[in-house]
Amino acid sequence: MTQWANTAVLLMAYGTPARREDVEAYYTHIRHGRPPSQAELEDLLSRYDAIGGLSPLWQITQRQAAVLQAELNRRHGVDAVKVYLGMKHAHPFIADAIEEILADGRQRVVGLVLAPHYSAMSVGTYLDEAKRALADRRPFFPVESWATHPGLITLLAERIQEIRRQFSDAEQQDLPIIFTAHSLPQRILALKDPYPDELKRTGDRVAEVLGTTHYTFSWQSAGRTREPWMGPDILEKLTQMAADGFRQAIICPAGFVADHLEVLYDLDIQAQQHARQLGMHIERTRSLNDDPALGRILADVVEGALQHD
Numbered sequence: 001m002t003q004w005a006n007t008a009v010l011l012m013a014y015g016t017p018a019r020r021e022d023v024e025a026y027y028t029h030i031r032h033g034r035p036p037s038q039a040e041l042e043d044l045l046s047r048y049d050a051i052g053g054l055s056p057l058w059q060i061t062q063r064q065a066a067v068l069q070a071e072l073n074r075r076h077g078v079d080a081v082k083v084y085l086g087m088k089h090a091h092p093f094i095a096d097a098i099e100e101i102l103a104d105g106r107q108r109v110v111g112l113v114l115a116p117h118y119s120a121m122s123v124g125t126y127l128d129e130a131k132r133a134l135a136d137r138r139p140f141f142p143v144e145s146w147a148t149h150p151g152l153i154t155l156l157a158e159r160i161q162e163i164r165r166q167f168s169d170a171e172q173q174d175l176p177i178i179f180t181a182h183s184l185p186q187r188i189l190a191l192k193d194p195y196p197d198e199l200k201r202t203g204d205r206v207a208e209v210l211g212t213t214h215y216t217f218s219w220q221s222a223g224r225t226r227e228p229w230m231g232p233d234i235l236e237k238l239t240q241m242a243a244d245g246f247r248q249a250i251i252c253p254a255g256f257v258a259d260h261l262e263v264l265y266d267l268d269i270q271a272q273q274h275a276r277q278l279g280m281h282i283e284r285t286r287s288l289n290d291d292p293a294l295g296r297i298l299a300d301v302v303e304g305a306l307q308h309d
């Protein structure tokens with residue numbers, strides 16, 4: 001029998017700078033302590049400017065914690081399972097959240113990342129940081145992946161159905177779906193990292209629910225580093241599709257659960273502009289953000305992690 005009382009959910013997300021003055025420190029943290037060049041910093045600042053100055057990610061992350069908390073309260077009573085936010089690259093950091101959890105006297109910790117697809121380089125590093133900070137002081141129940149949770153599949157399928165209506169009847173006759181996630185350095189492939197397959201499993205299941213075979217995959221938002229990153233990048237993908245005669249497509253950024261720079265800039269500004277130049281009509285699916293359905297999915301995932309306690 002699972003004991004719910006005194007459980008903590010360490011809900012982890014990327015984090016974003018709270019103020020413009022914090023962008024440099026944030027970027028330095030992402031780069032493992034190496035400060036960016038002036039040009040790199042200005043490039044990042046100009047992308048934030050293009051989406052209105054800063055990212056809404058932190059506000060959305062807080063609302064996502066709230067919908068999960070509401071669902072856990074409904075299922076297990078108020079305060080039995082309490083959600084704590086820990087960011088990878090901004091305040092409150094993962095280690096800060098762990099200290100708060102211990103100070104509150106919580107007896108077990110579920111580690112859950114707001115990204116559905118496991119990679120040792122993404123979700124794996126959040127879980128490693130949580131484990132390091134917890135240092136065996138409480139039992140830890142990590143969630144590695146929720147890529148094929150049935151609720152996630154249904155929700156993404158609904159988001160795709162919803163965006164179809166933005167296209168004319170004629171366009172809907174030939175409307176491929178492009179599932180995207182954040183690119184990672186190519187070296188993860190040599191390590192047999194599950195990440196590409198994780199995204200594929202999500203896309204395959206969503207397409208199956210929609211009853212379509214008209215879909216493909218692409219990576220986006222590759223980092224500005226010297227090493228090669230996984231492709232095809234979404235911009236190359238659109239170029240290729242235009243060359244193959246496609247005039248429209250739906251982009252479903254299945255690797256992300258919130259509106260942030262990668263969605264609002266890389267897709268809504270950069271990819272849109274590229275598509276216009278190619279004469280293509282593209283639309284992206286609405287982010288999950290604080291949809292109560294996301295709260296139910298995350299609550300299921302938390303319960304699944306504790307099943308064997």
Ligand SMILES: CC1=C(CCC(=O)O)c2cc3nc(cc4[nH]c(cc5[nH]c(cc1n2)c(C)c5CCC(=O)O)c(CCC(=O)O)c4C)C(CCC(=O)O)=C3C
Pocket residue numbers: 013014015016017027030031032044055056057114115121122123182183184185222223224225255259260261262
């Ligand atoms: C896998 C992955 C996810 C998805 C899973 C998850 O969510 O964890 C993700 C999400 C995000 N990445 C974000 C921001 C950035 N990521 C960067 C750079 C990098 N990302 C990487 C990986 C990922 N990142 C990597 C390996 C680097 C290179 C690091 C290096 O140099 O060694 C840079 C540096 C500049 C640039 O390259 O653009 C920025 C500004 C924001 C917040 C944006 C906002 O504020 O709204 C979000 C949600």
Ligand SMILES: [Fe+2]
Pocket residue numbers: 182
């Ligand atoms: Fe990133």
